[in-house]
Amino acid sequence: MKHFSWFFIFLLFFTAPVTYADDAEKLMSRAMRYFEPLPETMPESEDDTLERIELGRKLFNDKRLSINDSQSCATCHRLENGAAGVDNLSTSPGAKGQVGSRNSPTVLNAGFQGSQFWDGRAENLVEQAKGPILNPIEMGMFDENSVVNKIKGIAEYRDAFQKAFPQAKQAITYQNIAEAIASFERTLITPSRFDDFLNGDTNALSKIELQGLKSFIKFDCVSCHDAVMVGGELFEPLGKENPYDNQSDQGVYEITGKEKDRMVFKVAPLRNVALTAPYFHDGKIETLSEAVRKMGWLQLNEKLTDQEVNKIVSFLKALTDKSRVEK
DSSP, X not given: OHHHHHHHHHHHXXXXXXXXXXXXXXHHHHHTTTBOOOOSSOTTOTTOOHHHHHHHHHHHTOGXXXXXXXXXXXXXXXXXXXXXXXXXXXXXXXXXXXXXXXXXXXXXXXXXXXXXXXXXXXXSHHHHHHHHHHOTTTTOOOOHHHHHHHHHTOHHHHHHHHHHSTTOSSSOOHHHHHHHHHHHHTTOOOXXXXXXXXXXXXXXXXXXXXXXXXXXXXXXXXXTXXXXXXXXXXXXXXXXXXXXXXXXXXXXXXXXXXXXXXXXXXXXXXXXXXXXOSBSXXXXXXXXXXXXXXXXXXXXOOOOOHHHHXXXXXXXXXXXXXXXXXX
């Protein structure tokens, strides 16, 4: 009996790690069918010089781009002190105190998406950067000319634009303001432990994170949340299987007027999702656990157990930028 006990202990301590590594290897192979690690550079970054990136950083943080010098891009898309490119508010107040109707998406890795905004109305970061500055509820500037004239009146920008756009006849244009901001945003690439896993490190994820990844695939979350961004590409109706409570914002329908677009929104990318609460387009879902549970019901007609939710949440936390601290 004593020999049997020692034999059991031997099996427990020496074969379990082998099984764990073997399971991780198999799951890695399976995960590679659905996901891709983050590339080192973002699309359209070929002309992003250091001068253009630094100019974009300054513009991104400059409140003078708003009507009353109170609001910058960074006001809603915070990056300081480990912030994840959001303000963690349900919806954000603008320069005049009016509150927007949609949750501010993160700017981290945003250029890897096929389109921008919850309704996809901007095709890239440049077009996205143009929107909030002129939006009356956000930064509130009157028109493109008023923005350009304001920037031309700031001495430090005249030289910075000339260095960033040396070939341009007119360096300070609204297009170039947006180009510079986009250049800076294209540097916001945040590799995670999940990328280490996809790149071959079988020890990158813990046992419960691997279980969460397995559940994520099992429940077919990957049908929408896949590829480089773990989402951010497709457009789907929110409430595909069971209706979402808040129907006041009809999503893409509000642009197209087509019945098929009612309650259709861009699928949220899940990188850094542990840091970007609250969730959904209206910011009404306070916790990641609640978001996972609701998505299971709304989109998959699945009533996930607490254990299943906890596993998936653990996996999603592995998508956090390694240089940022999870909440």
